[in-house]
Amino acid sequence: MENSHSPKILIIDDEKGLRIGTKRLLEGEGYYVETAENGYDGISLGTKTEFDLAIIDLKMPDIDGLQVMKEILKAFPDTVCLIATGYASYETAVEAIKFGAFSYIPKPFTPEELFQKLSQGYSRRELIIEKRKWKEEREERLLEVAFEKSRLNTIINSISDGLLVVNKNGEAVLFNPSALKYLGFEQIKIEEYVIDKLPPQIAGLINKFLPLEKCEQKSFSSQVELKPNRELFVEATSSPVANPDGTLAGVVVVIKDITELKKIEFLKSQFVSMVSHELKAPVAAVYGYLKLFSDSSIHLSEEQKLNYLNRSQIRLDGLLKMVNDLLDISRMELKTVSREISEQDLTVIIKPIIELFQMEISKKNLIVNVTVSEKLPHLHVDQDEISRLFTNLISNAIKYNKTGGSININITQSGNYIVTEIKDTGIGLKPAEKNKLFQEFFRAKNEKTKDISGTGLGLSIVKRIIDSYSGKVEVESEFNTGTSFKVFLPFRNGNNNTEQKADKLT
Amino acid sequence: MQSDVKKKILLVDDDVDLLEQNKVLLESRGYQVITAENSQQGWELFESGKPDAAIIDLIMEEHDSGFVLSYKIKKDNYGKTIPVIVLTSAAYFTGFKFSASTGEEKEWIKCDEIINKPVVADELVKKLESYFASKES
Numbered sequence: 189m190e191n192s193h194s195p196k197i198l199i200i201d202d203e204k205g206l207r208i209g210t211k212r213l214l215e216g217e218g219y220y221v222e223t224a225e226n227g228y229d230g231i232s233l234g235t236k237t238e239f240d241l242a243i244i245d246l247k248m249p250d251i252d253g254l255q256v257m258k259e260i261l262k263a264f265p266d267t268v269c270l271i272a273t274g275y276a277s278y279e280t281a282v283e284a285i286k287f288g289a290f291s292y293i294p295k296p297f298t299p300e301e302l303f304q305k306l307s308q309g310y311s312r313r314e315l316i317i318e319k320r321k322w323k324e325e326r327e328e329r330l331l332e333v334a335f336e337k338s339r340l341n342t343i344i345n346s347i348s349d350g351l352l353v354v355n356k357n358g359e360a361v362l363f364n365p366s367a368l369k370y371l372g373f374e375q376i377k378i379e380e381y382v383i384d385k386l387p388p389q390i391a392g393l394i395n396k397f398l399p400l401e402k403c404e405q406k407s408f409s410s411q412v413e414l415k416p417n418r419e420l421f422v423e424a425t426s427s428p429v430a431n432p433d434g435t436l437a438g439v440v441v442v443i444k445d446i447t448e449l450k451k452i453e454f455l456k457s458q459f460v461s462m463v464s465h466e467l468k469a470p471v472a473a474v475y476g477y478l479k480l481f482s483d484s485s486i487h488l489s490e491e492q493k494l495n496y497l498n499r500s501q502i503r504l505d506g507l508l509k510m511v512n513d514l515l516d517i518s519r520m521e522l523k524t525v526s527r528e529i530s531e532q533d534l535t536v537i538i539k540p541i542i543e544l545f546q547m548e549i550s551k552k553n554l555i556v557n558v559t560v561s562e563k564l565p566h567l568h569v570d571q572d573e574i575s576r577l578f579t580n581l582i583s584n585a586i587k588y589n590k591t592g593g594s595i596n597i598n599i600t601q602s603g604n605y606i607v608t609e610i611k612d613t614g615i616g617l618k619p620a621e622k623n624k625l626f627q628e629f630f631r632a633k634n635e636k637t638k639d640i641s642g643t644g645l646g647l648s649i650v651k652r653i654i655d656s657y658s659g660k661v662e663v664e665s666e667f668n669t670g671t672s673f674k675v676f677l678p679f680r681n682g683n684n685n686t687e688q689k690a691d692k693l694t
Numbered sequence: 695m696q697s698d699v700k701k702k703i704l705l706v707d708d709d710v711d712l713l714e715q716n717k718v719l720l721e722s723r724g725y726q727v728i729t730a731e732n733s734q735q736g737w738e739l740f741e742s743g744k745p746d747a748a749i750i751d752l753i754m755e756e757h758d759s760g761f762v763l764s765y766k767i768k769k770d771n772y773g774k775t776i777p778v779i780v781l782t783s784a785a786y787f788t789g790f791k792f793s794a795s796t797g798e799e800k801e802w803i804k805c806d807e808i809i810n811k812p813v814v815a816d817e818l819v820k821k822l823e824s825y826f827a828s829k830e831s
Contacts, residue, residue, distance in 0.1 A: 465753070468783065472812055473711035480715055483815075486722040499711055 194220040195310050196237075200230030200256060201245040201272065206295075210243070213299055214306075227251030234260035239267050240313045241306060243293070246273035246280065254287050261288045266316045268309040272297070350422075350443030353429065354394060356436055358383040370414065370422055370443045387412055390441060393426035397439045403430035411446065421450040459628070466510060466629050466644065470503040506643065513645035516576070520652060527570045534567060534574070534599055534606060534677075535560050541579050542597075548586050555594040564601055565679045569657060574677075577653045580646040581610050581673050588614035588671070604678050605659070611672040617665040625663060626651040650675075700726040701826060704745035706736035706763065707781070708754040712811075716749070719815045725822075733763045740767055745776065747822055750805075752782035764805040777825035778804075779818070783811040 197219050201207050204225065211221045222239075224230035227248045234242055234256070242260060246253035257269045271284040274295040284292050290309050293302065344351055350367030354360055360382045368375065371390075376382055383391050389412045396408050409425035423444045431437045477496040480486055488496070535558075542549070542556055549556060567574070585595045593613035600607050617625065617632060624630040629644035654661050657677055665671040703725045707713040710731060717727045728743050730736035732754055740748060748767055752760035760780045767773035807821055 465783070469709060472783075473709060473715075475812065476712060476715035480718055483719075483722075486718060488718075492718075496714075499714075503711060 194218050195240045195313070196220045196222075197306070198222050198224065198230070198234050198239040198242040200224045200227065200234070200242065200248075200253070202226055202248045203245070210302070213302070217303065219306075227253070227256045230256045231259045234267065235263035238264045241309050242267055242269045243272050244269060246271050246284070246292075247275070254284065257284075257289060258287060266313070266320065268313045268316070270305060270309055348445070350441075352382075352441045352443070353438055354382060354441075355379075355438040356398065357381070358394070358398060361438060367441075367443060370420070370445065372414070387414060390424045390426075390443075393424055394439045394441060397426065397428045397436065400428075400436050403428045403434055403436045411450075418447065418450050418454060420445070421447045462629055463514065467507065470507040470510075473503045474500045510643040510645065513643045513649060516649060517645065517652070520573070520649070520656075527573070529568050529570055531566045532569050532571055532574065534564065534608065537571065537575050538578055538582075538597065538599075538608075541575065541582050544579075545582060545586055552586065552589060553592045554586065554589055556597070557594065558597045559599070561600045564599065564606060567606060567677055567679050569677070573653050573656075577650050577675070578608070578610075580650050581675070584646060585610050585612035585614065585671075588612065590614060593670075601679075602676075605676040606679050608675045608677070609672055610675075611670065613670040616667040616669050616671055617663075618667050622663055622665060626661075700724060701746040701822075702726045702728065702743065703822070704728050704730065704736065704740055704743060704748040706730045706733065706739075706748070706754075706760075707751040708732055709751070712751070716813060719813070720819075723815065723819050733759045736763055737766060740770075740773065744772060747777045747779070747825065748773075749779045749781060749818070752780050752808075761805070768804040775829075777806045777822065779807045779809055779821065780805045781809055781811050781813060 195218075197214060199207055199210055199221060200223070201210075202225055207223045207225065211223055214221050222233060224233050227250045230242075230244065231251075239260075242257070244253045244257050244260075248256075253271055253273075257271065260267055260269065265288075268290045269288065271280075271289045271292040272295055273280055273284075273292060281292050290312055291305055293305050297305075344362070344364045347364065348366055350370040351362070351364045352360065352367045352371075353362040358381055359379045360376050361378060363376065367373075371386065373385070376385075383394060386394070389410050393408050393410055397404075405428070407425055407427040409423055411421065411423050414420040414422055423446045424441055425444075426439050426441045428436055429438045429440050477500050480488065480496065481493070538558065542558070582595070582597075589595065589612050595613075596609070596611045598609045598611070600609075621630075621632045626647050628648045630647075631644045651661065654675060654677070659675065659677040661676070662674040663671065664674075703720055705713055705716055705720070705727055706729075707716070708731055713729050713731065717729055720727050728739055728745060730739045736748075736750065739745075748764070750760045750763050752758065754760065756762070760782070764778045764780055767776075767778055806825065809818060809821070
C-alpha cells in the first residue's frame with residue numbers, strides 16, 4: 189500500500205479458519221487487521237473506533253450480518269462495509285446494498301478476488317474521507333465569515349462617528365446607531381429608501397455619486413448644522429463604494445460630530461472681535477486728538493493741548509498693558525501643559541508684591557496690614573501664576589482705593605482651602621457690576637473710575653488662574669465703601685486626596 | 695448758522711476722550727454741546743437740557759445701549775421732534791453692516807441716522823444742518 193498509514197480493517201466472521209487466514213493474508217499486504225468471532229463482538233469493536241473497511245459475514249449464529257453492519261454504520265457512516273456470503277444470490281446482494289454495504293464477496297473467495305474488492309472499497313473510502321475534509325473546511329470557513337461579519341458589525345456599531353451606506357438605488361444597506369442619532373431617525377429598515385428622509389445637504393452629498401456608472405475615487409464633505417444655534421454641527425463626508433468590476437455599488441457617508449469645534453470657533457471669533465474693539469478704542473482716541481491738533485480751524489488753549497497730550501499718553505499706556513495682558517492670557521492657555529508645580533508658602537509670594545507697589549502705596553497714603561494664621565500648609569502651585577494672581581488683586585486694591593485708605597490682607601485656612609482675603613476701602617462696586625466683574629474687558633464705568641486706567645483683563649486672568657487650580661473666588665462689595673476678594677486655593681492634592689478617601693472608608 | 699441762538703447738541707459716549715474730541719469739534723462749528731458718559735446720564739441730560747439734537751455712541755454699557763437710548767428719546771414727545779444720530783464702529787469689526795436708510799431698518803432702529811466712526815466733522819455737521827433746515831422750512 190502506498191498510503192502512509194495502513195488501512196484499518198475489521199473482519200467479523202464466525203469461521204475461525206477464514207478469520208485467521210484472511211488476517212494473515214491482509215497483514216502481509218500492509219493492512220492493519222482486527223477480528224471478531226461473532227456479531228456482537230463485531231458491533232462493539234466496529235462502533236468503538238472507526239475502521240476504514242469492514243468485512244462482515246452475512247450468516248452468523250448470534251446475529252445477522254446486515255444487523256451488525258447497520259449498527260456499525262450508525263456509529264461511523266463512512267466505514268466502507270463489504271458483506272461476505274456463501275449464499276450469494278441476486279437478492280441478498282441487493283438487500284446488502286440497500287442497507288448500505290459497498291459491495292459483497294461471495295464465499296469462498298480467492299486472495300485476488302479479495303484484494304480487488306478491498307482496493308475498490310478503499311478507493312471509495314479515500315473519496316469519502318476527501319469529501320469529509322472539504323465539508324469540514326467549508327463549514328469552518330462559513331463560521332469564520334459569520335464571525336468576521338459580526339465582528340465588523342460590532343466595530344461599526346461602536347464607533348462614535350455615524351456611518352450610513354446606501355446602494356445605487358438610494359436604499360440603506362448598512363448603518364450604525366450613531367448615524368441614527370445624528371440624523372434623528374428612530375429606526376430605519378435595511379433596503380428602505382432613505383434619500384428623501386436625509387437632511388438636504390447630506391442627500392446632496394450622496395446624489396453627487398448615484399447617477400454615476402463608474403466608481404470615481406473621490407469624496408465630498410460638507411459641514412451641516414443639524415440643530416440650530418450650534419447645538420448639533422456635523423461634518424458629513426461621502427465616498428463611493430465600488431463593485432469588483434469598478435462600477436458603482438453604493439455610497440458610504442461618514443458623519444462626524446464637530447459641535448464642540450464649532451462652539452470653540454464661535455467663542456474664538458467672539459473674543460477676537462471683542463479684542464479688536466478694545467484695541468481700536470485707544471487708537472481711535474489718540475487719533476482723534478492728533479486730528480484736533482492738526483485741524484487749523486480749531487483753536488486749542490495751552491491747557492487743552494497739555495491735557496490732550498496727557499490723555500493720549502494714558503490711552504497708549506493702557507493699550508500697551510492690554511497687549512501684555514493678552515499675551516499673558518495666551519501664554520497661560522499654553523502653559524497648562526508646562527507648569528512648574530512646587531511647594532509654595534503663600535506669605536513668601538505676597539510680601540514681595542507689596543514691596544513692589546510701595547511707591548503707589550505711599551503716594552496714596554495707604555495702610556497695608558497683612559495677617560497670617562499660624563502653621564498654614566503650603567500650596568502645590570506654579571509660583572509665577574500665583575504671584576500674577578495676587579499682583580492683579582493687590583494692584584486693584586491700590587488703584588481703586590481712596591487716598592488715606594487701607595488694605596487688609598488676611599491669610600487663613602478653611603477646610604481644604606487656604607483662604608486669602610484682600611479687603612480695600614475703595615470705591616466699591618454696584619450690584620450690577622459685580623456679576624460682570626470677571627468678564628473679559630469689563631470695567632466698571634462711572635464718575636469714580638474714569639481716571640483709573642486698566643485693561644479689563646486683570647480679573648479675567650485672576651479667574652483663569654484660580655479655576656485652573658480648582659479654587660474659587662468670592663467677592664463682597666459695597667459701593668463707595670470698599671471691596672473684598674476672597675481667594676480659595678485647595679492645598680490638598682494628588683496623594684493627599686487618596687488618603688482622604690481611605691480615611692472615609694475606614 | 696442762520697439763527698443767533700446756538701443749537702444745543704447732546705453728546706453721549708462712554709469713551710471720555712472721544713466725547714471730548716467730538717465736543718471740541720462741534721463747538722468749533724458753532725454749537726453748544728452738553729455731554730454725558732452713559733445712557734442714564736444721557737437720558738437725564740436730555741430731559742433737563744432739551745437739546746436740539748442727540749448724538750449717541752452705540753456700544754456703551756451694553757452692545758446696543760445707543761439704540762435703547764435713542765428709542766427712548768424717540769418715544770418722548772419732545773424727543774420725537776429732534777434728530778437722533780447713532781455712532782458706531784460695529785460695521786467695521788463685525789463685518790455686519792447696517793444703517794437706518796431703508797424703511798424696514800427705520801421700523802426697528804428708532805433713530806434718524808447711523809454714522810460710522812471715526813466721525814468726520816464736516817459730514818456730521820452737514821447732516822445736522824440738513825435736519826435743522828428741513829425742520830425750519
